[in-house]
Amino acid sequence: MKPVSLIQFLIEERRAGRINAELSLLIEVVARACKRIAVATNKGALGGVLGEAGTGNIQGEAQKKLDVISNEILLEANAWGGHLAACASEEMEDPQPIPDMYPKGNHLLMFDPLDGSSNIDVNISVGTIFSVLRCPDGIGEPKAEHFLQPGTTQLAAGYVVYGPATVLVLTFGHGTHEFTLDREVGSFILSRRDIRIPEETGEFAINMSNQRHWEAPMQRYIGELLAGKEGPRGKDFNMRWVASMVADVHRIVTRGGVFYYPLDAKIKSQGGKLRIMYEANPMAFIIEQAGGAATTGRERILELQPTGLHQRVPVFLGSKKEVEVATHYHLEADGAQG
Numbered sequence: 001m002k003p004v005s006l007i008q009f010l011i012e013e014r015r016a017g018r019i020n021a022e023l024s025l026l027i028e029v030v031a032r033a034c035k036r037i038a039v040a041t042n043k044g045a046l047g048g049v050l051g052e053a054g055t056g057n058i059q060g061e062a063q064k065k066l067d068v069i070s071n072e073i074l075l076e077a078n079a080w081g082g083h084l085a086a087c088a089s090e091e092m093e094d095p096q097p098i099p100d101m102y103p104k105g106n107h108l109l110m111f112d113p114l115d116g117s118s119n120i121d122v123n124i125s126v127g128t129i130f131s132v133l134r135c136p137d138g139i140g141e142p143k144a145e146h147f148l149q150p151g152t153t154q155l156a157a158g159y160v161v162y163g164p165a166t167v168l169v170l171t172f173g174h175g176t177h178e179f180t181l182d183r184e185v186g187s188f189i190l191s192r193r194d195i196r197i198p199e200e201t202g203e204f205a206i207n208m209s210n211q212r213h214w215e216a217p218m219q220r221y222i223g224e225l226l227a228g229k230e231g232p233r234g235k236d237f238n239m240r241w242v243a244s245m246v247a248d249v250h251r252i253v254t255r256g257g258v259f260y261y262p263l264d265a266k267i268k269s270q271g272g273k274l275r276i277m278y279e280a281n282p283m284a285f286i287i288e289q290a291g292g293a294a295t296t297g298r299e300r301i302l303e304l305q306p307t308g309l310h311q312r313v314p315v316f317l318g319s320k321k322e323v324e325v326a327t328h329y330h331l332e333a334d335g336a337q338g
C-alpha cells in the first residue's frame with residue numbers, strides 16, 4: 001500500500017469536510033514542532049538537555065531543561081502560524097497571547113509540552129500532549145476563562161511519544177489514527193487508521209505505591225485484579241506502570257488495557273494528579289474515539305465543566321468494560337448505583 005503522509009491525510013479530512021483548512025494547518029504546525037522536540041530528546045546528554053532547568057512551574061514542580069525547551073519550541077512555532085488566538089501550557093500560569101505582529105486565528109491550543117518529565121534523565125519514553133478548542137466568537141485577547149470548555153467541545157486532540165520510534169496519535173472526532181515518523185524522509189506516515197481498543201483486557205496500569213492512600217472502592221477493585229483467577233474476577237491480570245502517561249496510554253491504544261490515576265488521601269485537596277485541560281481531556285477524546293472509555297471514577301471526563309486552567313482530576317481510562325467495572329464500584333460505594 002502507498003504510504004499516506006500526515007499532510008495527505010489532513011487534505012483527505014478537509015476534502016471530506018471533517019476539518020477546515022485552519023485546523024489542518026494548525027495540526028501541521030504542532031506536528032512540525034514535535035519533530036524538533038524529538039530531535040532534542042534524542043540527543044540526550046550529548047545535547048546538554050538533561051537535568052533540571054533550575055526553575056519551577058505554576059504547579060510548584062521543578063522544571064526539567066527539556067520541559068522549558070519543548071515549551072519554547074511549541075510557543076515559537078505556533079506564534080507566527082496564524083491559526084491561534086492564544087495557547088496555554090502546563091509550564092505557564094496564564095495563557096500566552098499571540099504577538100500583535102502576527103495574524104491571529106480562531107483556535108485555542110493547550111499542551112503538556114513534555115509529559116513524563118520524571119523519566120527524561122533515565123531515557124524512558126516521554127511525550128507531548130495537545131488539545132484544540134474553538135476561541136469563543138468576538139474574543140480578541142482570550143483569557144483563562146475562555147479555555148474552560150468541556151472536553152466534548154474539543155476540535156482535535158493528540159499526543160506524540162518520543163520513544164524508540166516517534167509516534168503521533170490524533171483524533172478530530174472521526175476515529176483515532178496513528179502516524180509514525182519516518183526519520184529519513186522527516187514525515188509522519190499513517191501507520192494505523194481507525195484504531196479500535198479491545199473492550200476487555202487483562203492488563204492494568206496504576207502507581208501501586210499509593211495503594212494505602214486510595215479510597216475503599218479502589219482498594220476493592222485493585223484487590224480483585226490482584227486476586228486473579230482465584231478471586232471474584234476469575235482471571236489473572238498483569239500490571240505495567242511507565243510513569244509517563246503518554247507511554248502508558250500508547251500501550252493501551254496499541255493493545256488495550258486500563259490506566260488509573262485515582263484520587264487518594266495524599267492528593268485529595270488538589271482534586272487529583274493529572275490536569276484536565278492538557279492531559280485528561282485530550283487522552284479521553286483519543287480513547288473514546290478508539291472505542292474505549294474515560295471517567296473520573298464517577299463521571300465521564302469529557303462532560304466535566306473545567307473550573308481552572310491547571311485543574312486536576314482523577315483519571316480512569318482504557319478498555320471500556322474494565323473502566324465500567326472500576327467506575328461502577330465507586331458509584332456503588334457512593335450509593336449512586338445498586
Ligand code: FBP
Pocket residue numbers: 090112114115116117118207243244245246
Ligand atoms: P508531567 O510529567 O507532565 O508532570 O505528568 C505527570 C506524570 O508524569 C504522568 O505522565 C504520569 O502518568 C504520572 O505523572 C506519574 O506519576 P507518579 O510519579 O505518581 O508515578
